Amino acid sequence: MPQSATTKEDTAGGRQRLLDAAAAVFSDGGYAGSSIAAIARRAGMSKSTVFHHFPSKEALYLAVIAGAVEDFGQRLDQFFSTSEHVAVALGRFQREHLRHMARHRQVVRLIMREIQDPALEYKRPLIVELLSSNFARVVHHLEAARETGRIRKSAHCHVAALVLFATNAFFFQHAGELSGLPGLELIADPDDFADAVIDVLYRGLAPDNEHGVSR
Amino acid sequence: MPQSATTKEDTAGGRQRLLDAAAAVFSDGGYAGSSIAAIARRAGMSKSTVFHHFPSKEALYLAVIAGAVEDFGQRLDQFFSTSEHVAVALGRFQREHLRHMARHRQVVRLIMREIQDPALEYKRPLIVELLSSNFARVVHHLEAARETGRIRKSAHCHVAALVLFATNAFFFQHAGELSGLPGLELIADPDDFADAVIDVLYRGLAPDNEHGVSR
DNA sequence: GTCTATAATTCGATAGAC
DNA sequence: GTCTATCGAATTATAGAC
CATH class of the missing domain: 1.10.357.10 (Tetracycline Repressor, domain 2)
Structure with a gap:
């Protein structure tokens, strides 16, 4: 929470990119059919980064x-x-x-x-x-x-x-x-x-x- | 077509029983997940009888x-x-x-x-x-x-x-x-x-x- | 790639209604 | 006798395991 606006907003920040990617992947394939790996790939980040933003697949x-x-x-x-x-x-x-x-x-x-x-x-x-x-x-x-x-x-x-x-x-x-x-x-x-x-x-x-x- | 009403209506006739069973089975399981065998079993008839009534699974x-x-x-x-x-x-x-x-x-x-x-x-x-x-x-x-x-x-x-x-x-x-x-x-x-x-x-x-x- | 299990579909054959 | 519903067994197609 104590991040400055810069950190939070992030230019087209990773978090939003992640959410978009997740939406796309989950949307076709459904929950079970979508792997974190696939989402990470689509978002252009590593799996670990995904887990940095969200504690679990469910949470995402x-x-x-x-x-x-x-x-x-x-x-x-x-x-x-x-x-x-x-x-x-x-x-x-x-x-x-x-x-x-x-x-x-x-x-x-x-x-x-x-x-x-x-x-x-x-x-x-x-x-x-x-x-x-x-x-x-x-x-x-x-x-x-x-x-x-x-x-x-x-x-x-x-x-x-x-x-x-x-x-x-x-x-x-x-x-x-x-x-x-x-x-x-x-x-x-x-x-x-x-x-x-x-x-x-x-x-x-x-x-x-x-x-x-x-x- | 030239059947008499008796033949056609059939007491709780096989055909209707089949349709009901098919509705139930298809309803959970979807098309691919439902086998003719399962439908036949549910309708209390043999697979072959199913095909007597309908030419194919699709038709059913x-x-x-x-x-x-x-x-x-x-x-x-x-x-x-x-x-x-x-x-x-x-x-x-x-x-x-x-x-x-x-x-x-x-x-x-x-x-x-x-x-x-x-x-x-x-x-x-x-x-x-x-x-x-x-x-x-x-x-x-x-x-x-x-x-x-x-x-x-x-x-x-x-x-x-x-x-x-x-x-x-x-x-x-x-x-x-x-x-x-x-x-x-x-x-x-x-x-x-x-x-x-x-x-x-x-x-x-x-x-x-x-x-x-x-x- | 072959092997195998599963599922769709076909093939006579039987029994009963009219 | 013909027609229709029914069945058991046989025949393909296919998908997954190995």
């Missing part, structure tokens, strides 16, 4: 995942912080989330795989916790908007947040096939897609004159 | 997937066919879709895995085609509703349909962890969840007085 693996998730969490609040119209804020969140996933596609793939069938079973709660934290943050912002009347009082914020994440995850996973489907070509652009989703979510499908519905 | 695998998808496709139209309120129809679709996935969780897992990293790479288009067909059907129903003014004219039906599927897929995959999250316990019941999603999607998040928004 988790650091890769936590890094991307927390990184997004840090920026998340900004998307909502301003006093703009909620729909605008939501649109920005959605676009930025998609961009973030695109930028970190390897880590995202890692996370998704880890959730489907965990390589580190007993670490799952930890990862879920990380993701939940960001989720809770979005919920919180929605609820704040609801309090101030910028979102309808009866809206279910948890569900709304979930729809946001779910839709983005889906888009991320299937953007490839999706763009081939008739009617969705227009949506090939993530930004356009994000806007379209928010349009539906914010304005709803109901005709403009109608309101409540009974089941 | 695909039949399992196609079966579940087409089964849902057949019932899909009914969910929309009536003249009830769109929100009601949407709610039913959402609930039935979740139920269908729950009933066929093994096949669903198979499909999701197949899409993530395909065991039968060159069959992917076929599977996508199957799924797309159901997707297109939902879009079609939404568009019909839009024509008749039961959904607002400016709504993007493709995106709305995608949100439906995406949300359900997400729920299916993460229902476990989800129910642990604070604020989502209430949503543990799939039916309640389905209704909540439709509430958001149909009515939107906008305050009841407000309408269009510029970005």
